[in-house]
Amino acid sequence: MSLDAVLSQIDSNLDAAAERLMQLLRIPSISTDPAFAENCQKAADWLVADLQSLGIRAEKRETPGHPMVTGHIDGPGPHLLFYGHYDVQPVDPLDLWDRDPFDPEVQDTSNGKVIRGRGASDDKGQLMTFVEACRAWKAVHGDLPCKLTFLFEGEEESGSPSLVPFMQENAAELKADMALICDTGLFESRVPSIVTMLRGLLGEEITITAADKDLHSGMYGGVSMNPIRVLTKILAGLHDDQGRITVPGFYDGVTELPDDIRSQWQGLAFDHARFLGDVDLSKPAGEQDRTPLEMIWSRPTCDVNGIWGGYTGDGFKTVLPSQAHAKVSFRLVGDQDPHKIRESFRKLVQDALPPDCEVSFIGHGAGTASVTETSSPMFEAARKALSEEWAIPAAYIGCGGSIPIAGHFQEILETTPMLIGFGKDDDQIHSPNEKYDMESFHKGIRSWARILAALS
Amino acid sequence: MSLDAVLSQIDSNLDAAAERLMQLLRIPSISTDPAFAENCQKAADWLVADLQSLGIRAEKRETPGHPMVTGHIDGPGPHLLFYGHYDVQPVDPLDLWDRDPFDPEVQDTSNGKVIRGRGASDDKGQLMTFVEACRAWKAVHGDLPCKLTFLFEGEEESGSPSLVPFMQENAAELKADMALICDTGLFESRVPSIVTMLRGLLGEEITITAADKDLHSGMYGGVSMNPIRVLTKILAGLHDDQGRITVPGFYDGVTELPDDIRSQWQGLAFDHARFLGDVDLSKPAGEQDRTPLEMIWSRPTCDVNGIWGGYTGDGFKTVLPSQAHAKVSFRLVGDQDPHKIRESFRKLVQDALPPDCEVSFIGHGAGTASVTETSSPMFEAARKALSEEWAIPAAYIGCGGSIPIAGHFQEILETTPMLIGFGKDDDQIHSPNEKYDMESFHKGIRSWARILAALS
Numbered sequence: 001m002s003l004d005a006v007l008s009q010i011d012s013n014l015d016a017a018a019e020r021l022m023q024l025l026r027i028p029s030i031s032t033d034p035a036f037a038e039n040c041q042k043a044a045d046w047l048v049a050d051l052q053s054l055g056i057r058a059e060k061r062e063t064p065g066h067p068m069v070t071g072h073i074d075g076p077g078p079h080l081l082f083y084g085h086y087d088v089q090p091v092d093p094l095d096l097w098d099r100d101p102f103d104p105e106v107q108d109t110s111n112g113k114v115i116r117g118r119g120a121s122d123d124k125g126q127l128m129t130f131v132e133a134c135r136a137w138k139a140v141h142g143d144l145p146c147k148l149t150f151l152f153e154g155e156e157e158s159g160s161p162s163l164v165p166f167m168q169e170n171a172a173e174l175k176a177d178m179a180l181i182c183d184t185g186l187f188e189s190r191v192p193s194i195v196t197m198l199r200g201l202l203g204e205e206i207t208i209t210a211a212d213k214d215l216h217s218g219m220y221g222g223v224s225m226n227p228i229r230v231l232t233k234i235l236a237g238l239h240d241d242q243g244r245i246t247v248p249g250f251y252d253g254v255t256e257l258p259d260d261i262r263s264q265w266q267g268l269a270f271d272h273a274r275f276l277g278d279v280d281l282s283k284p285a286g287e288q289d290r291t292p293l294e295m296i297w298s299r300p301t302c303d304v305n306g307i308w309g310g311y312t313g314d315g316f317k318t319v320l321p322s323q324a325h326a327k328v329s330f331r332l333v334g335d336q337d338p339h340k341i342r343e344s345f346r347k348l349v350q351d352a353l354p355p356d357c358e359v360s361f362i363g364h365g366a367g368t369a370s371v372t373e374t375s376s377p378m379f380e381a382a383r384k385a386l387s388e389e390w391a392i393p394a395a396y397i398g399c400g401g402s403i404p405i406a407g408h409f410q411e412i413l414e415t416t417p418m419l420i421g422f423g424k425d426d427d428q429i430h431s432p433n434e435k436y437d438m439e440s441f442h443k444g445i446r447s448w449a450r451i452l453a454a455l456s
Numbered sequence: 457m458s459l460d461a462v463l464s465q466i467d468s469n470l471d472a473a474a475e476r477l478m479q480l481l482r483i484p485s486i487s488t489d490p491a492f493a494e495n496c497q498k499a500a501d502w503l504v505a506d507l508q509s510l511g512i513r514a515e516k517r518e519t520p521g522h523p524m525v526t527g528h529i530d531g532p533g534p535h536l537l538f539y540g541h542y543d544v545q546p547v548d549p550l551d552l553w554d555r556d557p558f559d560p561e562v563q564d565t566s567n568g569k570v571i572r573g574r575g576a577s578d579d580k581g582q583l584m585t586f587v588e589a590c591r592a593w594k595a596v597h598g599d600l601p602c603k604l605t606f607l608f609e610g611e612e613e614s615g616s617p618s619l620v621p622f623m624q625e626n627a628a629e630l631k632a633d634m635a636l637i638c639d640t641g642l643f644e645s646r647v648p649s650i651v652t653m654l655r656g657l658l659g660e661e662i663t664i665t666a667a668d669k670d671l672h673s674g675m676y677g678g679v680s681m682n683p684i685r686v687l688t689k690i691l692a693g694l695h696d697d698q699g700r701i702t703v704p705g706f707y708d709g710v711t712e713l714p715d716d717i718r719s720q721w722q723g724l725a726f727d728h729a730r731f732l733g734d735v736d737l738s739k740p741a742g743e744q745d746r747t748p749l750e751m752i753w754s755r756p757t758c759d760v761n762g763i764w765g766g767y768t769g770d771g772f773k774t775v776l777p778s779q780a781h782a783k784v785s786f787r788l789v790g791d792q793d794p795h796k797i798r799e800s801f802r803k804l805v806q807d808a809l810p811p812d813c814e815v816s817f818i819g820h821g822a823g824t825a826s827v828t829e830t831s832s833p834m835f836e837a838a839r840k841a842l843s844e845e846w847a848i849p850a851a852y853i854g855c856g857g858s859i860p861i862a863g864h865f866q867e868i869l870e871t872t873p874m875l876i877g878f879g880k881d882d883d884q885i886h887s888p889n890e891k892y893d894m895e896s897f898h899k900g901i902r903s904w905a906r907i908l909a910a911l912s
Contacts, residue, residue, distance in 0.1 A: 032771030048557025070753050090773055096669075118541060158771050199674065203772045212736035213552075214887040218655065218857025221787050223748045224732065225741035228782075229695065229760060235693035239685065257635035276680065276812075283811040285681035301678035304685060306766035315488030315614050316659045316820040317546055318785055318858075319886055329774055331677050355739040356732075364772040402774075415677045418474050430775055431670040446510035453764060 002141060003453045009136040011444050013197055017132045017445065018106060018115060018438070020050070021211035024086070024124050025104040025117045025187060031087035032158040035375035040066035040154045043086040047152055050131065056150065063162035066154030070173070075147025078378075079397035081176035081415060083405060084127030084183065088119035091431045096432035106438065113438035122429035125233055126182040126421050127152065136449060145456035148178055153405070156183075159203065160364030160404060162427055167412040177286035178378050178418055178455070179409040182448075184399055185423030186440070187268065190276075192386035192394040194379065196372040197297055200332030201402035202341055203305075203364030205326045206231075206349060210357050214295035215320040225356055227324040228309045233353045235326060238302050243287045245302045245330075249344050253335035257298050265293050268395060278426055297398025300402065301331040327364070331402060338366035367404030382418060385450035388445055422447065458597060459909045465592040466901050471823040473588045473901065474562060474571060474894070480542070480580050481560040481573040487522055487543035487612040487659075491506035496522035496610045501540040503608055506587065512606065519618035522610030525762055526629070533602030533912035534834075537632035537871060539610035539861060540583030540639065544575035545886045552888035553902045562894065569894035581892035582877050585900035592905060600910035605632055609861070612639075615659065615821030616860060623868040634834050634874055634911070635865040638904075640855055641839065641879030642896070643724060644731075648903065650835065651875035652828040653753055656788030657858035658797055659761075659820030662687075662805060663781045666813050671776040681812055683780040690808045691782060694758050699743045699760045705800050709791030713754050721749050724851060728835065734882055753854025755910035757787040783820070787858060794822035823860030828873060833883055836912055837904040838874060841906035878903065 009111045010017075029043035030036040044060045044067045051071040060072035066087060099105070104117025115125060137144055151174060151452040155162055167174060187193040211220070211225040240246055257265075272292035276282055276450035286295035295301075309324030311317035328345075332338055342363060349359050374396060386394035399419070405419040420442035466473075485499035486492040500516045500523045507514035507527040514527035522543060539853060555561070560573025571581060593600055601888040607630060611618055623630060637696060643649040664683040671680060696702055713721075728748035732738055742751040751757075765780030767773035784801075788794055805815050842850035855875070862873040879898035884890045 032773060033769060089775075090767065090769060092767070092769070093670075102659075138821075166629075169902070201674075201772075201774070205772070210737065212841060213884065214549075215735060216857065216886040217757070217759050217761060218657075218787065218855070219752070219881070219885075220735070221759050221856060222742040222751040222755055223728070223740045223856075224735065224737050226737075226759050228763050229691070232688040232691040232760070235685070235688040272679070279671060279676070279680065281666065281680050281812045283681075284679045286678040286809065295678040296675070297680055301673070303673050303677050303776060304688065304766065305673060305773060305777075305782065306768045307684050307688070307763045308768040310760065310762035311546065311548070312762045312764040312781070313489060313546060313548070316661070316783055316785070317613075317761060317886070318657070318659075319545075320759060321761075324763065325768070327772055328774070329672065329673060329677075339764050354741070356737045356741075399674070400670065400677060400679075424836060425675070428669065429675075430672040436730065 003450065005140045006136050006449045009140050010132065010449060013136065013443055017128070018441065021115065021128045021441070022104050023123055024128065024397055025119055026102055027103055028102045029087050029154065030090050031155050033090060037066065039047035040087060044069050044154060047086055051150060054135055059168070063166055065162040067153070068166055069150065073144040073148050075144045075148060078177040079149065080149040081149045081151060081174060081179040082130050082453065083151045083153070083179060083181045085123045086127065087157050088122070088124070089157050089217060091118050093432065098433055111437070114435040115441065116433065116435045118434055120434055120436035121427035122434065123156065123183045125441055126423065126444065129422065129441060130182055130448045132445040133299065133448035133452060136445070137452060142187070145452050149174060149414065161285045163405060164408060164412065167408055170414055175413045176415050177230055179413070179415045181403065181406060181417050181419045182421050183403055184419045184421035185425065187395055187397050188271065189424035191392055192382060192390040193397045194394065196396045196401040197376055197398035198370045198403050198406050199400055200336065200338060200367045201404065202330040202332060202338040202366045204328045204342065204345060204393045205362040205364060206328065207323055207360045208357055209323050211320070211322050214322050214406045217318040217320045220320050224320060225354055225359060226320050230354060230357050231309065231324040231326060234349055237305055237352070243285065245300065247302070247341060247345050247348055249350070250300065250341060253337060255334040257294065268397070275425065296400035298333055300333050300336060303329055305329050315376065320420035331400065333369045336369065338368060342366060354367070354378045358388070367402055368391070368407055370407040370410065371441040372406065376416060379418065381454040382420065382451050385454040386447055388419065388448050404439065420447070420451070459906065461596045462592050462905045463902055465596050466588070466905060468843050469592065470898055471807070474897065475585070477571065477581055477584045477897070478560050480584065481564065481575055482558055484558045485543050485610065486546050487611050489546060496543060500525050500610060503542060504810065507606060509589055514606065517622070519622055521618040524610070525606065525608035526623055527606035529600055529604050531604060532599045534634065535605065535632040536911065537601040537605045537607060537630060537635040538586050539609070539635060539637045540574065540580045540586065541608045541609045542583065543610045543613050544578070544580070545613050546768065547574050549888065554889055567893070570891040571894060571897060572889065572891045574786040576890050576892035577879045577883035578890065579612065579639045580898055582879065582900065585878065585897060586636065586638055586904045589904035589908060590899045592901070593908060601908050605630060609832060617860060619810045620864055620868065623864055627869055631869045632871050634832070635869070635871045637859065637862060637873050637875045638877050639859055640875045640877035641881065643851055643853050644727065645880035645882065647848055648846040650839060651855040652830055653854035654826045654862050655856055655858050656785040656792065656794060656823045656825040657860065658788060659783065659821045660798060660801060661783045661818040661820060663779055663816045664813055665779050667776070667778050670778050672772040673776045676776050680776060681810055682776050683813060686810060687765065687780040687782060690805055691760055692810070699741065701756065703801050703804055706756065707798060709793060710756055710791040713750065715901045724853070731881065739801070739903045754789055754854035755794060756789050759785055761785050787856065789825045792825065794824060798822060823858055824863055826863040826866065828862065831870060835874065837910040838876065838907050840908040842876065842903055845903045845906050856879050876903070876907070
């Protein structure tokens with residue numbers, strides 16, 4: 001059978017596939033930091049060349065930000081769109097990395113071989129699982145089993161500012177029967193999964209200014225307002241004693257979980273003690289009356305992702321800073337409206353300012369949550385293919401992260417997204433020493449080969 | 457008369473004196489940052505050479521930190537010890553400086569000539585007023601009017617860790633009839649003053665750790681504790697709604713101002729609207745039932761001087777950091793015990809930690825407040841000399857800053873400190889664009905010449 005030959009081809013060429021991934025990992029394509037813009041171009045160029053080597057009509061497409069990569073190839077089956085992103089998170093704190101984040105290597109660990117480096121799991125390794133599946137299919141059969149469109153983005157880690165305009169301008173070109181997105185993980189690092197619920201994301205940066213210059217805390221301490229004091233008071237008030245978020249109207253649009261989903265999730269027997277224990281925590285910190293899986297998949301959050309002000313170097317400096325800053329994000333669920341929440345948050349901050357203080361805001365993206373309709377038989381076909389590869393029944397699950405593109409596929413391209421990925425909980429994405437298990441990479445490639453066969 | 461000749465000598469050599477100060481200002485002797493240690497050595501060497509050029513037996517004295525400079529010269533009158541510090545504050549944020557902080561220049565401004573550069577006012581410019589007075593005296597008379605000891609420190613801006621041991625080991629050498637300290641300012645930038653009340657300073661650095669690594673706020677947000685949330689809650693609770701500090705036992709040892717001091721301070725007619733207006737503030741932010749002058753001179757404070765955690769670069773990163781940090785300082789008055797307050801503060805932080813969080817502390821110095829006994833007739837003599845130079849009656853005042861050395865002179869050397877300085881409120885010490893008015897420098901030198909004459 002033709003699928004078996006493709007799987008054998010994948011098995012016997014795994015080292016070469018890993019070496020190709022390394023090439024991509026060596027390009028430091030950090031999208032959020034303008035200093036790395038040229039490397040985003042390089043990563044896009046690398047992908048264009050690699051797709052072209054498979055006979056795919058690939059192009060780099062400029063945007064006001066980092067470029068998109070698109071690719072098209074005809075085939076007999078349904079039209080599938082595959083999405084991944086080639087940009088990566090920043091790498092600080094750099095001193096916590098065991099090696100250069102952009103000098104990847106395959107390492108032997110007690111849990112098997114891993115590919116270590118920034119982007120190994122999020123999302124270059126995942127993106128390449130699909131490309132390698134296509135390469136193997138093409139090597140065996142000379143062509144691909146269905147019509148494929150590729151869309152690789154370079155701004156996913158910085159809020160995807162160019163994605164919606166690009167999709168709108170190129171909707172006719174990109175529209176497909178199903179959109180495959182590879183940027184998620186195995187449930188409990190073990191169970192192959194299709195994500196059908198994703199949280200939205202709203203980012204805000206606030207700067208509070210008191211005096212018009214930094215002051216000496218001896219001369220002015222006590223009599224002049226310290227913006228760090230103002231900022232900490234505002235941030236400390238964003239959660240009540242029960243862990244609920246206090247922004248007025250925040251819970252508008254948050255719906256309770258339907259009973260069938262709730263019981264399905266209970267059936268997953270999520271081991272939250274292990275999940276937290278993996279990062280040296282023990283007690284869920286969110287709303288007191290929710291289970292951990294609910295907290296992560298179906299409840300909204302508010303977190304401070306960064307805070308700074310005053311003197312932060314070695315030693316001590318008795319300064320009263322002029323300004324204090326924070327980056328705050330909200331994970332959204334159901335029908336929460338990010339724009340209304342932004343407005344309400346800004347009003348809360350404004351209203352909390354004491355005399356003499358001013359605030360300025362920078363908005364960092366606003367994406368709604370998304371819930372996918374799974375009625376198409378393609379979902380069951382993909383779930384079966386995944387179950388066969390991993391020898392475990394695959395599950396429909398939620399995801400705490402935000403992949404706004406899932407909503408965009410539905411709204412702009414009228415194409416249902418199917419989110420399948422092979423990351424593990426300990427991949428340390430967004431953290432030092434990110435890795436991708438060789439098992440994830442290998443079985444991920446095989447999974448896509450099976451799914452291509454199943455959907456064709 | 458011999459004083460007049462010295463004053464003329466000062467007037468006609470002012471440019472050369474300013475040029476010598478520039479040489480010292482060009483040495484970036486930032487004490488708190490280990491990267492600048494060599495420059496602290498250079499500044500000490502420069503001072504040794506300059507004192508030696510006046511016939512003073514000067515030496516650089518190594519310590520576990522930055523070196524001390526001592527100098528001795530005999531003379532007929534009483535034994536006076538002069539103290540200043542050659543180290544300076546860090547210069548960040550560097551982009552707010554109009555020029556290189558260590559490339560000083562004399563600038564013409566609408567308020568007259570100023571010497572612009574880090575340390576111009578705090579404390580190199582002030583230190584040099586005394587040295588230049590000695591130089592002029594020596595040039596006119598061939599010797600000095602009294603026995604002098606010099607003590608220049610290089611760690612004042614980083615908590616003076618080596619000062620107490622050095623004073624203890626060399627007490628016999630340093631003991632004098634009176635200690636002159638030049639590190640304070642003119643009251644209201646106008647009235648020559650002798651500071652008799654100084655606040656103490658306690659510095660603490662806290663690090664809160666939750667998870668053992670940085671996490672992705674999509675995967676863990678809501679379910680795992682964010683150390684920034686813990687930190688902001690603790691810091692926000694350090695003041696109550698009335699601006700009082702909530703650390704248990706904090707106000708033990710804080711005494712109310714005696715009526716005579718209170719009425720003397722009322723007589724100074726402090727213009728707090730102008731004081732705050734100078735830095736674009738309008739409303740005193742401290743305890744609601746205190747006057748601004750009380751807040752600054754005689755009430756204790758708590759301020760966060762630095763805070764950091766998570767992602768603080770350009771753009772946005774949805775990280776849940778493993779750690780969050782703050783530098784907190786307390787200004788102390790009366791008999792407040794810094795060690796007890798440190799202990800109580802640490803307990804408050806410990807007790808406020810939720811499950812899974814840990815805290816570590818770094819102590820950054822602990823100095824008590826000091827109140828000087830002014831019964832010696834030398835105080836009235838100095839006050840009269842200052843009044844004559846500035847043509848305004850000089851005042852005994854308080855100071856919001858902390859000069860722990862004042863207490864050390866009393867306790868270790870049994871030498872009464874007399875704090876006289878010529879800084880102005882707009883000198884921007886510890887801030888970008890620090891300056892020292894040429895008037896402060898010139899009349900400061902002349903003031904010391906008059907005081908030397910008056911005390912001899």
